Amino acid sequence: MEILRSYERASGQIINAHKSSISFSSKTPTDTPILTTRPNLAPNEATVFCNTDAAWRSDHKAAGLGWIFTNRNSQELHRASTPHQNVSSACMGEALAIREALIQAASLQFTNICIRTDSQVLVRAITMRRRSMELYGILSDIDSLAFSSSSPFSSCSFTFTPRACNGPAGLLAKSCLFSLMGPRP
Numbered sequence: 001m002e003i004l005r006s007y008e009r010a011s012g013q014i015i016n017a018h019k020s021s022i023s024f025s026s027k028t029p030t031d032t033p034i035l036t037t038r039p040n041l042a043p044n045e046a047t048v049f050c051n052t053d054a055a056w057r058s059d060h061k062a063a064g065l066g067w068i069f070t071n072r073n074s075q076e077l078h079r080a081s082t083p084h085q086n087v088s089s090a091c092m093g094e095a096l097a098i099r100e101a102l103i104q105a106a107s108l109q110f111t112n113i114c115i116r117t118d119s120q121v122l123v124r125a126i127t128m129r130r131r132s133m134e135l136y137g138i139l140s141d142i143d144s145l146a147f148s149s150s151s152p153f154s155s156c157s158f159t160f161t162p163r164a165c166n167g168p169a170g171l172l173a174k175s176c177l178f179s180l181m182g183p184r185p
Contacts, residue, residue: 044112045072046111046112047072047112047113047114047155048069048070048071048077048105048110048112048113048114049069049070049071049072049113049114049116050067050068050069050070050101050105050113050114050115050116051067051068051070051116051117051161051166051168051169052065052066052067052094052097052098052101052115052116052117052169053065053066053067053094053097053117053118053166053169053170053172053173054066054087054090054093054094054096054097054173055093055170055173055174055176055177056087056089056090056093056177057177057181060181061085061086061087061088062083062084062085062087062177062180062181063083063084063087063090063092063093063096063173063177064081064082064083064084064172064173064174064175064176064177064178064179064180065081065082065083065084065093065096065097065100065173065176066079066080066081066097066169066170066171066172066173066174066175066176067079067080067081067097067100067101067104067169067172068168068169068172069101069105069108069110077108078104078108079172080100080104081172081173081175081176082100082176083176083177083179083180084096088134089134091119091121091122091134091135092134092135092138093173094117094119094122095122095135095138095139095142096138097117097173098115098117098122098126098142098158099138099141099142099145101115102115102142102145102146102156103145105152105153106145106152106153110153111152111153111154111155112153112154112155112156113153113155113156113157114156114157114158114159115156115157115158115159116159116160116161116165116166117158117159117160117161117166118160118161118162118163118165118166118170119160120160123158123159123160125139126139126142126143126146126158127158129143129147146158
């Protein structure tokens with residue numbers, strides 16, 4: 001909860017039915033790697049990029065999760081989405097999307113992965129290995145998948161990407177939520 005409160009204070013906005021948002025100056029890099037499991041490795045030809053996003057409805061505590069895998073030439077390799085119930089916040093939805101994407105990346109046998117999300121707060125929580133009470137279990141799962149000695153990945157990085165660069169994953173998540181909940185009244 002403290003991460004969410006800090007986020008709300010920093011952004012000056014309350015988490016709403018669509019998604020919390022934060023303003024970044026135009027000087028914010030579009031893809032700034034925060035942490036990798038092998039910090040000296042730059043993305044190589046084998047690196048798979050995965051844009052993740054979540055769409056959340058506070059009135060139903062439901063989220064649509066979406067993720068898209070691409071290669072370094074931006075060619076789509078795979079996409080998926082899934083609905084999720086009992087989601088208490090937009091940030092939890094974002095974390096669930098990352099966890100699901102990592103699980104699927106492992107099942108697709110991608111060994112070098114770069115996760116891109118438009119939640120800078122979540123990237124910081126993952127890379128600093130801070131776990132709020134609300135997200136403790138999900139962040140622990142992400143930590144195990146990405147950083148443990150039994151990780152299925154040779155390299156795994158988490159990168160902030162502005163929402164404007166995350167449109168296709170956002171649309172996938174919104175479409176998934178719409179199919180679960182129907183249109184907003």
